[in-house]
Amino acid sequence: MPDIIEIVISALLVIAGLFGLIGSYGMIKLRDTMQRLHAPTKATTIGIGSVLIASLLHNYAVQGHLSFHELLITLFLFLTAPITANFIAKTYMAKHVAEDEVPDSGRDYGWTVYDDPPMSAPDPVTDPKE
Amino acid sequence: MRLLPHPLLSLALAMVWLALVNTVTLGNVILGLLFGWAIPLLTAAYWPDRPSLRKPWLFIGYFLLVLWDIVVANVQVALIILFKRRDNIRSEWVRVPLDLTSPEAITMLAGTITMTPGTVSATLSADAGCILVHCLHTDDPDEVRDTIKSRYERRLLEMF
Numbered sequence: 001m002p003d004i005i006e007i008v009i010s011a012l013l014v015i016a017g018l019f020g021l022i023g024s025y026g027m028i029k030l031r032d033t034m035q036r037l038h039a040p041t042k043a044t045t046i047g048i049g050s051v052l053i054a055s056l057l058h059n060y061a062v063q064g065h066l067s068f069h070e071l072l073i074t075l076f077l078f079l080t081a082p083i084t085a086n087f088i089a090k091t092y093m094a095k096h097v098a099e100d101e102v103p104d105s106g107r108d109y110g111w112t113v114y115d116d117p118p119m120s121a122p123d124p125v126t127d128p129k130e
Numbered sequence: 131m132r133l134l135p136h137p138l139l140s141l142a143l144a145m146v147w148l149a150l151v152n153t154v155t156l157g158n159v160i161l162g163l164l165f166g167w168a169i170p171l172l173t174a175a176y177w178p179d180r181p182s183l184r185k186p187w188l189f190i191g192y193f194l195l196v197l198w199d200i201v202v203a204n205v206q207v208a209l210i211i212l213f214k215r216r217d218n219i220r221s222e223w224v225r226v227p228l229d230l231t232s233p234e235a236i237t238m239l240a241g242t243i244t245m246t247p248g249t250v251s252a253t254l255s256a257d258a259g260c261i262l263v264h265c266l267h268t269d270d271p272d273e274v275r276d277t278i279k280s281r282y283e284r285r286l287l288e289m290f
Contacts, residue, residue: 106225
């Protein structure tokens with residue numbers, strides 16, 4: 001294996017470790033749950049991304065075959081990470097953030113955490129007719 | 131019922147299947163296409179008003195832009211965590227009114243906001259006309275709102 005690829009892979013792994021560490025440190029340093037949410041959703045995506053690119057390169061340059069699993073992991077991560085963060089944020093808001101602490105929605109209806117959505121026709125999927 | 135209710139979803143499913151088995155053989159391609167054909171048909175009932183992407187090719191540019199922003203976001207958030215004193219981190223709630231209407235487009239925008247610079251989308255207004263964003267550190271909440279609207283929402287509006 002040429003040295004240059006070895007160096008690139010090592011560099012990627014070091015970057016990944018650094019960002020993972022900073023993300024975890026953020027969990028200690030930041031003040032409340034809403035702030036802490038920022039640390040794992042951001043500082044770790046680049047960490048995981050670097051590990052995956054390193055793995056991709058290693059598979060290709062050392063083992064000599066292209067692996068697509070890393071791309072799939074990236075795809076699933078992008079699909080799931082924002083949804084997890086959103087659920088944590090909503091749960092936290094419902095329990096610990098009063099309605100007057102956040103800005104008004106400026107609409108006829110308030111935020112979903114505090115206010116019910118407008119009544120609409122029954123959903124054919126969730127409310128099937130008997 | 132159309133034979134291919136969602137051609138893009140079919141293609142995506144076939145690609146995911148090929149990536150999952152990790153070997154491109156004729157059998158796997160046929161099996162992947164079979165899944166791509168059957169799964170959208172079987173799940174069509176769960177997508178009553180599925181949107182059609184008007185300009186799907188714009189998605190590639192959008193994806194690359196978001197990818198780049200994620201890298202920038204990572205570095206920014208890391209710097210804030212490392213070098214800002216705890217008391218100097220000024221978090222703000224930012225209200226972003228939406229022009230997007232389809233649930234799928236709003237979901238994509240909310241996901242993008244969460245993955246990019248120092249912002250997490252927290253909740254929607256009950257009539258889905260406005261999104262509440264939590265910003266880790268900002269001196270100017272209005273600028274955050276304008277960036278989200280001009281950088282991401284405008285592109286999504288073109289796409290859907």
